[in-house]
Amino acid sequence: MSIKKYKKVAVGGTFDKFHFGHRKLLAEAFRVGENVVIGVTSNAFAEKKGNIDSCNQRMNNLNQFLSTKHDNFDISSLNDHYGSTVYENDFDAIVVSEETEPTAIEINKIRKDKGMNQLDIIVISFVYADDGIPISSTRIRNGEIDTKGNLLS
Numbered sequence: 451m452s453i454k455k456y457k458k459v460a461v462g463g464t465f466d467k468f469h470f471g472h473r474k475l476l477a478e479a480f481r482v483g484e485n486v487v488i489g490v491t492s493n494a495f496a497e498k499k500g501n502i503d504s505c506n507q508r509m510n511n512l513n514q515f516l517s518t519k520h521d522n523f524d525i526s527s528l529n530d531h532y533g534s535t536v537y538e539n540d541f542d543a544i545v546v547s548e549e550t551e552p553t554a555i556e557i558n559k560i561r562k563d564k565g566m567n568q569l570d571i572i573v574i575s576f577v578y579a580d581d582g583i584p585i586s587s588t589r590i591r592n593g594e595i596d597t598k599g600n601l602l603s
Contacts, residue, residue, distance in 0.1 A: 455482060455483070455484060456482055456483045456484065456542035456543040456570070457483075457484050457485065457540070457542050458483065458484070458485045458487065458540050458541050458542055459479050459482060459483030459484075459485070459486050459487070459541070459542065459543045459544065459545060460486075460487050460489070460533070460534075460535045460541050460543070460544045460545070460569070461475060461476065461479040461486060461487070461488050461489070461544065461545045461546075462488065462489035462490070462491070462528055462531075462533055462550075463475065463489075463490070463491065463550070464490070464491045464496050464499060464502065464508070464587060465490050465491075465508045465511070465512055466496070466499070466502040466503055466508055466587040466591075467502075467503075467587040467590040467591060467597060468508075468511050468512070468515065468597065469577075469585050469586075469587065469590060469597040469598070469599075470577045470585055470597065470598055470599060471547065471576065471577040471584065471585045471586070474574055474577050475545060475546075475547060475574055476488070476516070478545050478572060478574050479545040480519075480520055480522075480523075482543065482545070482572060483522075483542075483543065483545075484522060485522050485523070485524075486520070486522060486523040486524075487523070487524050487526070487533075487534065487541070488512060488523060488524065488525045488526075489526060489527070489528035489533040489534075490505055490508050490509050490512065490525060490526070490527055490528060491505070491527070491528050492505050492527040492528060492529050493505045494529065495528060495529050495530065499587075499588075500588075500591065501591065502587070502591075505527050509525050509527070512525055513525055531553050531556070531557075532553075532556070532557050532560065535557050535561070535569065536557060536560045536561060536564070536566075539566045539567060541569055542567075542569065542570065543569050543570040543571070543572055544557065544569045544570075544571055544572070545572045545574065546571065546572070546573055546574070547573070547574055547575075547576065548573060548574075548575060548576055549576075549584075551571065551573050554569065554571045554573075555571070557569065558571070577599065578599065579594075579595045579599035579600070579601065580595070580599055580600055580601050581595075581601055585597075585598075585599045
């Protein structure tokens, strides 16, 4: 079964403590999308998450990781949950995790209310750490696991 190739795909997140879950999310976006627009939560928007790297640092980390493999992406900061997906009609799809699928549904509702085309929502499953619990930046910051999901404590 071949996967449909989309012209423009959105993906977003905090991308702090860049881990295997982030890699899976981005890999899927690049697998299905000709052009990938990556939104990274701004400092102000992400501050409630606690002690995270600056938006510029997180964007630089992404750019360094992706630029060796891809040239069909754009990285920008997000000041809300929706970014440009609720303003630009040329998006075809959005790639999300199980955790952020509700946001993609909200985006489609806003787009519908504005008379915009609906996005195909592509949901990836969690990547699990060695203990069977999903890998997350919070768990990495707390010193429970490393970016690959190996237990540290």
